[in-house]
């Protein structure tokens with residue numbers, strides 16, 4: 001069949017959308033995804049070759065990362081003017097095939113399009129935040145953005161619950177160091193060679209003393225990112241994403257909600273940082289659930305707050321080029 005001009009335009013739009021989706025956050029910046037471009041549609045596949053078994057034994061982080069990329073793709077397509085439909089887990093014989101996104105007739109999703117400008121502005125900020133608390137109305141908007149995707153977002157405001165939660169985060173950080181493979185993975189993904197297109201570069205990690213250290217959750221060794229002018233107490237908030245079930249579909253949805261929350265927060269001038277240590281090990285995850293008194297399954301913790309005055313802007317972390325993440329036809 002001959003390729004028409006409109007096929008070419010549609011193909012270009014999908015390719016550009018995938019390129020923008022590559023900006024999604026991922027555990028240790030592993031970018032555990034592969035994409036297949038076809039006329040009028042694109043498939044998202046999990047890349048199990050990039051799974052971190054010592055850090056993420058349940059593949060929760062991997063699926064959340066892919067879910068975030070799926071939401072980024074929807075935002076990109078909408079921002080470029082296209083309506084799409086999403087078929088999640090379309091192939092019961094292939095659990096790595098996470099979604100197929102198809103171009104559709106009609107206007108683009110307005111809520112998704114409104115986040116387009118944030119795809120290249122969002123970065124993980126591991127520094128301490130300013131003392132200004134996150135206003136309740138902003139938190140309510142973030143909770144709503146997760147709810148729209150079927151995911152519960154719980155801001156931890158009560159100081160007693162927060163103290164219990166910080167204790168669980170501390171335990172998680174302590175216990176995880178003894179997990180086989182965990183420290184080796186941390187070393188590998190924070191010490192990439194100079195031109196690497198993945199992993200966490202030193203410039204994305206604050207200098208000694210500049211990291212948020214409330215529960216001593218220093219996941220990464222000190223880096224070169226300068227903090228801002230410290231204003232005393234950190235006014236940041238922890239937000240826990242949770243789902244009623246805990247299967248592949250739930251983790252994928254949690255990833256989509258992660259992207260929605262992070263992009264919406266970025267639009268509102270907030271700094272953000274995902275924190276996954278407490279949910280990576282089954283035992284600390286159940287302790288987190290108990291500390292929060294949640295009937296739902298915790299999937300990810302997100303820290304949000306206003307940047308410190310004078311905090312230098314964050315640099316984008318590297319990404320693999322499109323050609324490295326495309327699957328053949």
Ligand SMILES: Cc1cc2nc3c(=O)[nH]c(=O)nc-3n(C[C@H](O)[C@H](O)[C@H](O)COP(=O)(O)O)c2cc1C
Nearest residue numbers: 025026027028029061064123124274275276277317
């Ligand atoms: C599922 C998931 C878990 C993550 N866990 C952590 C974490 O525990 N600590 C942390 O500092 N960053 C964490 N991150 C952030 C990634 O390290 C970050 O997204 C990646 O390095 C790319 O950088 P960017 O977000 O600035 O684009 C996580 C991200 C995702 C999606």
